[in-house]
Amino acid sequence: MCQEVGHILGLGHVDEDFNNPPSGTCMDYSADPEPNQHPNQHDYDMLEIIYAHLDSVDTYKSSDDDGGGNGNNGRGGGRGKPEGVGNNMDLNDPSAWGQSIKEDAQGNKSLFVKDLGNGEKLFTFVTWIQ
Numbered sequence: 001m002c003q004e005v006g007h008i009l010g011l012g013h014v015d016e017d018f019n020n021p022p023s024g025t026c027m028d029y030s031a032d033p034e035p036n037q038h039p040n041q042h043d044y045d046m047l048e049i050i051y052a053h054l055d056s057v058d059t060y061k062s063s064d065d066d067g068g069g070n071g072n073n074g075r076g077g078g079r080g081k082p083e084g085v086g087n088n089m090d091l092n093d094p095s096a097w098g099q100s101i102k103e104d105a106q107g108n109k110s111l112f113v114k115d116l117g118n119g120e121k122l123f124t125f126v127t128w129i130q
């Protein structure tokens with residue numbers, strides 16, 4: 001369960017070798033699962049990187065600044081997806097995701113960013129399940 005939740009959050013497998021020494025994280029395949037029942041520090045470090053807040057936009061604060069709008073003003077009121085964003089894109093088509101900026105442990109592209117203009121960016125997280 002720990003590994004599947006890790007996948008959902010964007011983590012890959014440490015390795016898929018059941019017979020090497022367990023590495024102490026639930027993201028490792030192992031015939032000796034006892035030491036592998038929790039995330040390790042590397043997993044938490046990866047989550048920090050994946051979910052790093054890299055821009056200066058504070059959506060929580062902006063929802064206070066604009067009078068607590070909830071999306072009806074067309075700019076999203078600071079919460080959730082701004083109205084209309086993505087309506088003209090086929091997000092099932094990877095070419096709509098923009099530039100890849102991160103790879104998972106297996107080297108698969110796992111995070112994309114597309115600049116939508118007007119200070120808006122679209123981030124697409126891709127989880128590769130094996």
Ligand SMILES: [Ca+2]
Pocket residue numbers: 015016017018019020021022023028029030
């Ligand atoms: Ca292993």
Ligand SMILES: [Zn+2]
Pocket residue numbers: 003004007013130
């Ligand atoms: Zn897995």
